[in-house]
Amino acid sequence: MVEDKETSAPANWLLEVKDLACGYGDTTVVSDINFALGEGDIGCLLGPSGCGKSTILRAVAGFLPLQHGQIHLAGHPISVPGKAVPPEKRRIGMVFQDYALFPHLTVAENVAFGLRHMDREERQLKVTQLLELVHLQDLADQHPHALSGGQQQRVALARALAPEPTLILLDEPFSNLDADLRRRLSLDVRDILKTLGMSAILVTHDQQEAFAMCDQVAVLQDGHIQQWDVPYNLYHEPANRFVAGFVGQGGFVKGRTMGPDSIECELGVIRGNRAYPWPAGTLVDVLIRPDDIVFDAQSELRPKVIEKTFAGTSTLYRFRLSAETEFEALFRSHLDFRLGEQVPVRVEADHLIAFERT
Ligand SMILES: Nc1ncnc2c1ncn2[C@@H]1O[C@H](COP(=O)(O)OP(=O)(O)OP(=O)(O)O)[C@@H](O)[C@H]1O
Numbered sequence: 001m002v003e004d005k006e007t008s009a010p011a012n013w014l015l016e017v018k019d020l021a022c023g024y025g026d027t028t029v030v031s032d033i034n035f036a037l038g039e040g041d042i043g044c045l046l047g048p049s050g051c052g053k054s055t056i057l058r059a060v061a062g063f064l065p066l067q068h069g070q071i072h073l074a075g076h077p078i079s080v081p082g083k084a085v086p087p088e089k090r091r092i093g094m095v096f097q098d099y100a101l102f103p104h105l106t107v108a109e110n111v112a113f114g115l116r117h118m119d120r121e122e123r124q125l126k127v128t129q130l131l132e133l134v135h136l137q138d139l140a141d142q143h144p145h146a147l148s149g150g151q152q153q154r155v156a157l158a159r160a161l162a163p164e165p166t167l168i169l170l171d172e173p174f175s176n177l178d179a180d181l182r183r184r185l186s187l188d189v190r191d192i193l194k195t196l197g198m199s200a201i202l203v204t205h206d207q208q209e210a211f212a213m214c215d216q217v218a219v220l221q222d223g224h225i226q227q228w229d230v231p232y233n234l235y236h237e238p239a240n241r242f243v244a245g246f247v248g249q250g251g252f253v254k255g256r257t258m259g260p261d262s263i264e265c266e267l268g269v270i271r272g273n274r275a276y277p278w279p280a281g282t283l284v285d286v287l288i289r290p291d292d293i294v295f296d297a298q299s300e301l302r303p304k305v306i307e308k309t310f311a312g313t314s315t316l317y318r319f320r321l322s323a324e325t326e327f328e329a330l331f332r333s334h335l336d337f338r339l340g341e342q343v344p345v346r347v348e349a350d351h352l353i354a355f356e357r358t
Helices: 053-061 107-115 120-133 149-161 179-196 207-213 231-236 241-246
Strands: 015-024 027-037 042-046 068-073 076-080 092-095 167-171 199-204 216-221 224-229 251-259 262-265 268-271 283-288 293-295 304-311 314-322 325-332 345-347 354-356
Touching: 015 053, 027 053, 027 224, 042 053, 042 179, 042 207, 053 092, 053 167, 053 199, 092 149, 107 120, 107 149, 120 149, 120 179, 149 167, 149 179, 179 207, 199 207, 207 231, 216 231, 216 241, 224 231, 224 241, 251 325, 251 354, 262 283, 268 345, 293 325
Parallel strands: 042 199, 042 216, 092 167, 167 199
Antiparallel strands: 015 027, 015 068, 068 076, 216 224, 251 262, 251 283, 262 268, 283 354, 293 345, 304 314, 314 325
16 A cells, blocks of 8 residues: 555555545534555554544445545545545445354355356365365364354355455454464464555554564554554654554653754763754654663663563563653563662664654
């Protein structure tokens, strides 16, 4: 997915959403939404609850009329002023949080549901291929109630893929599953979509899921896209304070600019790989991520451990340096410190991220 505000955008986008605004009744929930999705790309709408992710998805699916803007799919207008292609004619497959399988049909019958126009043999072949793709060939004759949540969600995906849609929309598809299964299934689903070269949009509030599964991610707040980018850039080059706080761990430490690419704060002087336009002496907040802090026995900076969260291979420490400066650090777990211990550390950040203090 890439930002597409220009009218000169290439014509070969699979999905183009331009200046979209929509909502419910007279209320506008999302506005100024612009993006384009390339063929075979997996995009994501990421943001906190109520920011409008599902509303955008409903507009793309055709369940919600637009208040403003246009949507094109595979070069065809599907929502433009005066014309809206009905949802069933959009060639868009949907997968929901609650699976929405037919309980009285078997797994194979659920997958075959949208293939009634095919003859019997062709349909069976297609169902077999899809069940193999989602690794459920042995459960073809089971009913949904006999399946785990993860298996049911794979049936739902196979059923959505069966009519060979142009685009798949996934609305919080893993949120009913436990954390471990969620992680594994999101990678499985990515593999399946990539194997087929299928384009998709995932809606989630889970940043790890978005990063694991998607090529590009749009971060939303209050009905507006704050930034879209590849996961690496969202983490290391957040466009604003909201994105910096929402994506990844970390917190802000008060600082003062010394030059365009260096900031002085209680942790020392931090030099980065980008320049800021503010004059020297500007008061700023500097973002410190847990992986920006390293252990250094020679360092004179010795903050106190105030919290410690053991996570197997690593331990997340929360340090206090003074009444107003706290930060986190992620160390390999063999670096084991006690609560209250003063630990020599230094900042090793090549990505300097700061916002002017208001
Ligand atoms: N059918 C509806 N009628 C009126 N308002 C609605 C309707 N559905 C959603 N809203 C409102 O629109 C806003 C955005 O809702 P939406 O479901 O798009 O958010 P979301 O980001 O998908 O949230 P969540 O992660 O909680 O599902 C919310 O304020 C919500 O209350």
